[in-house]
Amino acid sequence: MYLTDRVKGIDTSPTLAITSKAQELSRKGVEIINLGAGEPDFNTPEHIKEAAIEAIKNNFTNYTTSSGIRELKEAICEKLKVENGVEYEIEEIIVSSGAKHSLYNTIQAICGSGDEVILPAPYWVSYPQQIKLAGGKTVVLETEEKNEFKLKAEDLAAQINDRTRALILNTPANPTGALYTEDELRSIAQVAVEKGIYIIADEIYENIYYDQKPVSISSFGPEIKELTILINGVSKCYSMTGWRIGYAAANKDLVAAMSRLQSHSTSNPNSIAQKASVVALTGEQKAVALMRNTFKERRDYIVERIKDINGLSSINPQGAFYLFVNATELIGSQIAGVKVNNDHQLVELLLTEAKVAVVPGSAFGFPGYLRLSYASSKEELTAALDSIAELLN
Structure with missing residues (x-):
């Protein structure tokens, strides 16, 4: 075969x-x-499940816009503004079939043959595979346990060359549970702006934190926001892993490219799950x-x-x-x-x-x-x- x-x-x-x-x-x-x-x-919390049942009863079971319904994009924009301190427009949001799908779209859009993506180790298992599928090269930067497995800005700067397209930064991190401080993120953001590389900010675990609340790297100003592709979803913090709703927030040209890719691959995310995700983001958070x-x-x-x-x-x-x-x-x-x-x-x-x-x-x-x-x-x-x-x- x-x-x-x-x-x-x-x-x-x-x-x-x-x-x-x-x-x-x-x-x-x-x-x-x-x-x-x-x-x-x-x-999954009851009020979210009830929203899905209501969507079915109202026959919200057909195709939606391939990049996600406006109502959910508005809820995402409001969430990012209130919780993360960064403002996005509707055109800067794409909803996909899980955060993994959002990552796949992102890497396909910015990484081509021979392009390099920097990946701090330990890393989530799908990152290098997705880079490989895009024809890119994974550049692994090994971190140290004594530094809580966190990447240092100076090590990042030393690794960047003219083939470097992006850094994948997962915080809080899988598998280590590492959480970058605001000062650490600002140092990394400064390097990204100076070198002109994307930051793929995987924040899927942002609401599962313990001693300090995570900070989003995209909130540090317009320059780093333009270079950040923020990845998140509802799977972990709302216990909605099987509902398959993730999203990306990025500059509108990149989102448009990702939307074109998605329209010819998976098309829209699950319509019922989208309605439930609106309630997840806007409803009570107990x-x-x-x-x-x-x-x-x-x-x-x-x-x-x-x-x-x-x-x-x-x-x-x-x-x-x-x-x-x-x-x-x-x-x-x-x-x-x-x-x-x-x-x-x-x-x-x-x-x-x-x-x-x-x-x-x-x-x-x-x-x-x-x-x-x-x-x-x-x-x-x-x-x-x-x-x-x-x-x-």
Whole structure:
């Protein structure tokens, strides 16, 4: 069977691979605790579900404008103005089928053959694959745990050349939970303006923060706003992962190009989900605050528990719902009679022996680490950590 080099070059998602193995064991009757999940374990709030039901009853089930309905774009503009301190016009907003789709549109629009996109590691697994699909080159800048896995402005400046098109900046970050301060973002923004490169600002976890509220890099003035492609959506903070609504805010020429691309690929996002997303953004936000407080309690719990497990350590994540665990001490050691040569083998061992699914750090461009999601109940976290501790201690 013939397949293009473009498709053959795409790597399988490591997170999906782990999930598949966990599901296979579950089908065989093995009880697995999944700490690899990338979605909240909360239900979509009732008032949002009711808005979707109302949309169906009102027969709002046909095609919409391919770039999204005006009502949702207006809600996004108001949200960005009030919450992020930056003003956008309707023509500067595109709604897509999830934030991942918004990222795909963005990279396809600004990145071509041989163009370079700078990507701080650890990074979310889909970034390099999307750059590859656009024909671009991923330039990985490895960060340091002692700096909370955050990119330094001087390192960014040193890496930019005439082929550099953009920097992807995810804050709060998956998989580390790192959150950039305003001063750190201003330094990065200054470099971007001086060098004339885009900032793809992935802010999908912005409402899941703990000790300080995130700041949007696009809010620092007209120059950096013109260079920023702000990516967000409703999936994480409203527990709407399956509804598939994301959006991008950028200069109108770029949004127009992305809209043309979308019109010939997916066309409009789900009409019913768009109506529900209007209510998500404009309605009461109590569920968001409740979720954030619950995640903070879980974060505090899992961080303390990890300290007492042999060979594991971590920084304190400031956002999202992941713990990026340093397991480098365990690489090369014997565990349950097996020599662990890399983080993939360690993950396999945790799955088969401790019955806990996690994701290897190498999936995020950072070998020797593990990503644990605490988007699970306190009872599941306790059972998982007890099992891991029993195996490693």
